[in-house]
Amino acid sequence: MKGLDIGSDRVDELAATSAILLYGREERSAVYGTVHPVLQGKGGRATIGAGRPIERKALFECLRELAEHAAAPAEFLPETVLSVSQHAVMWWCRPAMRRVFFECPEIGRRSAVVPHPGLVFRAASNGFSVFALQEACRPTPESKLHEPPYFNTWDLGKICIGSAQVPRRVDVASIAGWESGFFESAFTHPNHGGKRVSHRNGEFAFWKEMLDGKFGEQFPKEVLVPMNLTLAELIAGKQGV
Structure with missing residues (x-):
């Protein structure tokens, strides 16, 4: 960093x-x-x-x-950057179509371009985490965060990096590398902890439908699971995030 x-x-x-x-x-x-x-x-x-x-x-x-x-030298901050501190960088991604990769027995080895909700990423000296958003615009401090609807994530949005290639530095210039490390690695299994998606048949069925193109180009926001956490609380480090 x-x-x-x-x-x-x-x-x-x-x-x-x-x-x-x-x-x-x-x-x-x-x-x-x-x-x-x-x-x-x-x-x-x-x-x-x-x-x-x-x-x-x-x-x-x-x-x-x-x-x-x-002290970090002065630098231009893109509008996607939400917070920069000595220990962490936080940014958001607009809802978009992105490719995902799966390698797990229940789904198989599959890849497809699917819709994603708005996301908040946090790269820090103590780990990498991601959160989902209901809104499609830049979040505000009052924005409510949701569980990331992805495999390979723990509670409080923590990402199991595994073999993913992520930058060694935590700074604004490395944001693209952190995003690539997340999206270009294969999802292998749901981690233990709370529910990540609200789907009647569970996370495997949800992602099979996503890979089959059931939802078109719009992420189904009704499956997002709310967290008791706002963006302002995340920035302030509430709950040890």
Whole structure:
């Protein structure tokens, strides 16, 4: 995710050069600090050298440089982007016709272009998740989220990535890669947890009808299962999402 790359250097090419030790009493915050060189020994073993008191000017300069590298650079945000934080990127997809792939005993090995509802995706340092929408327009903070009507998903919209190829970074530039990783991987099984679709004969029958083209180009929104969650609550991290 942004903040892990520094310029063109890779994180695994960086090495510790110095350490700051802070001193304080239990009931107080740090009141004194020292800076120490980090000495690289044989076999990559590092040790902390003798320290010296931190100079105020040097401390502020160090913090300024760290803040510049840690902050995500300014970038253009497409209108599909809903939220960007240090740990997650959230975006939405309009209802559309997209190809799906299935590889499971109950349905077989099948693929077809089928209608999808509006979707909200969340790529984060702690996982990948997807939610369905009733509306076809850009969601608002008050928009109610629904269970994703897909196999390979857990409760709270969490996606079982499995062997899917997804980006290693979490940023706006990687959104297309995250979407491709989801839509271009095969759905293999319904995961344990709550109901994903409201269909009289269950999820296997629903997806057989979808693959057979029963619903044309309109996703049947009546099968969506509501969640007790709004977009604003998702952004705020309610329920540990």
